[in-house]
Amino acid sequence: MSGPLLEIRGLAVVFPTRGGLVRAVDGVDLEVFSGECLGVVGESGSGKSVTFLAVLGLLRPPGRIEAGEIRFEGRTISGLPEAELRELRGRAIAITLQDALTALNPALTVEQQIVETIEAHDPDLPRGRARRRILRERAQELLRLVGIPEPARRLAAYPHELSGGMRQRVMIAIALSCRPKLLIADEPTTALDVTIQAQVLDLLAELRERLGTAIVLVSHDLGVVAEHCGRVVVMYAGQVVERGPTAAVIGEPRHPYTRGLLRSIPSIAEPERPIRPIPGQMADPIRPPPGCRFEPRCSLARPACRLPIALRPIDGGRAARCVEVAA
Amino acid sequence: MRPSALLERLLQLVPVLLGIALVVFLMMQATPGDPVELMLGDALATPEQREALRRDMGLDRPLPERFLHFLGNAATLDFGQSFHHRRPVADVILERLPATIELTLAAMAIAIAVGVPLGVVAAVRRDGWIDRLATILGLAGVSMPGFWLGILLILLFSVQLGWLPVSGRIGFGAEVPPVTGLLLVDTLLAGRPASFLEALRHLLLPAVTLGLAMAALLMRVTRTSMLEALRQDYVTFATAKGLPRRRVLIRHALRNALTPTVTVAAIETGTLLGGNMIVETVFGWPGLGRLVVEGIFTRNYPLVQAAVLLYAVTYVLLNLLADVLQTVLNPKVRL
Numbered sequence: 236m237s238g239p240l241l242e243i244r245g246l247a248v249v250f251p252t253r254g255g256l257v258r259a260v261d262g263v264d265l266e267v268f269s270g271e272c273l274g275v276v277g278e279s280g281s282g283k284s285v286t287f288l289a290v291l292g293l294l295r296p297p298g299r300i301e302a303g304e305i306r307f308e309g310r311t312i313s314g315l316p317e318a319e320l321r322e323l324r325g326r327a328i329a330i331t332l333q334d335a336l337t338a339l340n341p342a343l344t345v346e347q348q349i350v351e352t353i354e355a356h357d358p359d360l361p362r363g364r365a366r367r368r369i370l371r372e373r374a375q376e377l378l379r380l381v382g383i384p385e386p387a388r389r390l391a392a393y394p395h396e397l398s399g400g401m402r403q404r405v406m407i408a409i410a411l412s413c414r415p416k417l418l419i420a421d422e423p424t425t426a427l428d429v430t431i432q433a434q435v436l437d438l439l440a441e442l443r444e445r446l447g448t449a450i451v452l453v454s455h456d457l458g459v460v461a462e463h464c465g466r467v468v469v470m471y472a473g474q475v476v477e478r479g480p481t482a483a484v485i486g487e488p489r490h491p492y493t494r495g496l497l498r499s500i501p502s503i504a505e506p507e508r509p510i511r512p513i514p515g516q517m518a519d520p521i522r523p524p525p526g527c528r529f530e531p532r533c534s535l536a537r538p539a540c541r542l543p544i545a546l547r548p549i550d551g552g553r554a555a556r557c558v559e560v561a562a
Numbered sequence: 563m564r565p566s567a568l569l570e571r572l573l574q575l576v577p578v579l580l581g582i583a584l585v586v587f588l589m590m591q592a593t594p595g596d597p598v599e600l601m602l603g604d605a606l607a608t609p610e611q612r613e614a615l616r617r618d619m620g621l622d623r624p625l626p627e628r629f630l631h632f633l634g635n636a637a638t639l640d641f642g643q644s645f646h647h648r649r650p651v652a653d654v655i656l657e658r659l660p661a662t663i664e665l666t667l668a669a670m671a672i673a674i675a676v677g678v679p680l681g682v683v684a685a686v687r688r689d690g691w692i693d694r695l696a697t698i699l700g701l702a703g704v705s706m707p708g709f710w711l712g713i714l715l716i717l718l719f720s721v722q723l724g725w726l727p728v729s730g731r732i733g734f735g736a737e738v739p740p741v742t743g744l745l746l747v748d749t750l751l752a753g754r755p756a757s758f759l760e761a762l763r764h765l766l767l768p769a770v771t772l773g774l775a776m777a778a779l780l781m782r783v784t785r786t787s788m789l790e791a792l793r794q795d796y797v798t799f800a801t802a803k804g805l806p807r808r809r810v811l812i813r814h815a816l817r818n819a820l821t822p823t824v825t826v827a828a829i830e831t832g833t834l835l836g837g838n839m840i841v842e843t844v845f846g847w848p849g850l851g852r853l854v855v856e857g858i859f860t861r862n863y864p865l866v867q868a869a870v871l872l873y874a875v876t877y878v879l880l881n882l883l884a885d886v887l888q889t890v891l892n893p894k895v896r897l
Binding site for chain 1 (some may be wrong): 798
């Protein structure tokens with residue numbers, strides 16, 4: 236198949252609130268190709284997580300998709316009935332959430348939580364005692380896959396009895412239990428210690444190699460994305476502001492927001508360089524600025540920035556939403 | 563849960579129960595009125611006779627000694643004579659207790675069967691018509707006095723429709739030899755299905771009267787905690803795994819949401835086991851509630867004392883039961 240694995244076109248997600256309609260995602264276009272690792276970067280409230288919750292139909296009511304289309308393997312999946320979405324979830328597209336401690340059910344053992352996922356998608360399992368044995372073996376195999384020692388013993392554990400890194404691995408094991416084609420890793424390292432962060436990221440990279448699973452790495456940390464993703468999408472206030480091959484975007488960012496993100500990361504290579512946070516607050520999601528959403532915080536802002544602007548393509552498969560880029 | 567932890571918790575109850583016994587004992591000492599006068603009533607007695615009775619009852623001994631005596635008696639369920647009945651208090655209470663237990667179990671069964679599913683549906687379909695209806699009914703159920711609902715039910719089902727009996731536990735001629743005291747069980751043990759139905763028909767209205775109020779409470783508690791559970795990440799993650807909706811709701815959300823429901827149900831069971839004087843009066847139910855309230859009015863101290871002790875022990879045990887159930891529901895909780 237030649238087209239992208241996942242294709243999002245003009246996605247808009249809204250959350251009605253008392254203060255008005257929150258436009259969490261507003262006209263997002265992106266695609267994920269088979270086997271690649273795509274980084275999606277932005278600060279909290281940029282709409283990066285919401286975009287992918289929408290893909291799986293996991294928006295919490297009253298949040299809803301207002302416009303746009305989501306296609307998976309060429310088939311439109313936005314607006315599918317719940318029963319058909321359920322077929323996709325976990326089997327074709329899986330997700331891991333930020334904090335495994337809250338994402339795993341505290342009252343169920345690791346085994347129960349892995350096994351129920353397999354059972355939900357495999358109609359060919361035998362009945363009776365053989366079923367139990369097969370499921371247990373598969374669960375152990377998955378724990379081994381994500382590098383958990385003594386899998387037989389861990390199966391009986393409850394989430395709170397495991398370490399943070401171990402919990403994250405269990406969640407990844409659950410997500411991979413049906414060999415999905417696409418894994419969405421939502422902030423996989425945010426809840427972890429730095430040393431464990433690297434281990435989990437390496438594990439994801441290794442699993443992508445071994446299983447050929449495409450991975451979307453959603454993160455607020457450009458550094459994490461830089462190391463592991465071939466392509467990156469930078470989001471701000473519900474929109475894509477820049478995208479392209481990671482090396483090019485980081486080497487020569489074309490949107491002032493991307494530059495700001497880079498400057499706000501401490502660098503080991505240049506310890507003397509000052510860390511400069513981006514001044515100001517994220518745009519109001521109910522009444523966003525009419526033109527470029529970053530304009531109120533941008534040091535380069537000029538009157539033209541107050542006019543609506545689309546993503547402008549740049550050579551080398553890149554694009555940026557900035558008047559600086561020649562239209 | 564480790565058996566040793568349970569044993570530890572049971573041992574911890576000993577000082578609690580001793581404390582309760584002390585409070586009950588002191589309470590009775592502090593209440594006005596001379597037990598001897600009360601016992602004699604209007605009967606004429608010489609001062610010597612009064613003194614003899616006082617000695618008989620051990621009232622001339624020092625307080626600590628009397629407390630130890632009280633404890634020893636309580637341990638063997640000897641609470642003295644009921645003034646009014648002129649029979650051992652334990653016998654009088656045990657005679658009434660099964661009726662109250664039966665009514666409590668039936669009411670709680672109704673409350674759980676109605677309240678928990680309704681609370682779940684109300685939370686899942688938040689702001690839908692079931693939720694709105696349940697909220698209104700819940701408010702009505704909590705605020706409607708038991709005697710009012712009871713009388714309405716009697717008027718409708720007994721007087722108007724004539725489907726169900728007005729009062730009592732079982733009809734004449736349907737009685738069976740007591741084994742457990744629970745008529746639903748005893749009639750079956752006696753192999754008398756007709757009597758079983760008769761007992762069930764008598765039980766229905768009082769159980770519904772008590773059960774609906776409790777159902778309203780459980781519904782509200784379940785709805786609230788279910789809404790909370792539905793917001794949790796593990797529910798999102800369970801959905802993302804592709805599990806069927808029903809499984810997500812029951813295995814993931816409800817299971818975690820039941821914690822407060824179980825606690826409330828256990829405490830309310832304790833309240834119900836004390837007997838409900840009003841409902842028992844309306845339905846002529848020979849339970850504990852009326853007995854104890856009458857005992858209070860007639861200053862039947864030994865009876866009231868034993869009843870208070872019984873209530874306290876029941877509460878303590880039900881609390882322990884609630885804690886044990888918590889450990890089953892939530893492995894993070896340890897006894």
